[in-house]
Amino acid sequence: MGFIAFLILGLIAGAIAKLILPGDQAGGWIATMVLGVIGALLGGWVGSAVFGVGLENFWSFQTWIVAIIGSIVVLLIWGFFTRSRHAH
Numbered sequence: 001m002g003f004i005a006f007l008i009l010g011l012i013a014g015a016i017a018k019l020i021l022p023g024d025q026a027g028g029w030i031a032t033m034v035l036g037v038i039g040a041l042l043g044g045w046v047g048s049a050v051f052g053v054g055l056e057n058f059w060s061f062q063t064w065i066v067a068i069i070g071s072i073v074v075l076l077i078w079g080f081f082t083r084s085r086h087a088h
Contacts, residue, residue: 005058009067010037017071027078035078036071043070 014036018029027035040055047066048054055063 006040006055007037009055009058009063010040010071012036013040013043013064013067013071014075016068017075020068020072021075021079023079027082031078032075035074036067039071039074040067041070042074043067046070 011033014033015029017036017039018032043066044055044063047062047070051066053062053066055067057063
């Protein structure tokens, strides 16, 4: 997959992850979509290492699933760190 397609995938996966996750994550939509790109990268890396499913084909259902799951994981980690920082 090309770089631009990967960025688009990550941005959309981040937006979908934000819609799926309950609560208010710090950072707004722009930060969420940037974290979505990071999550898509993480999801693709873990997906290819563990399940043999990477981010090779933009239109593949499996590509979108691993990108969205990766984005959700990154957003959960981000929410954990930003929430604990604001609590003190």
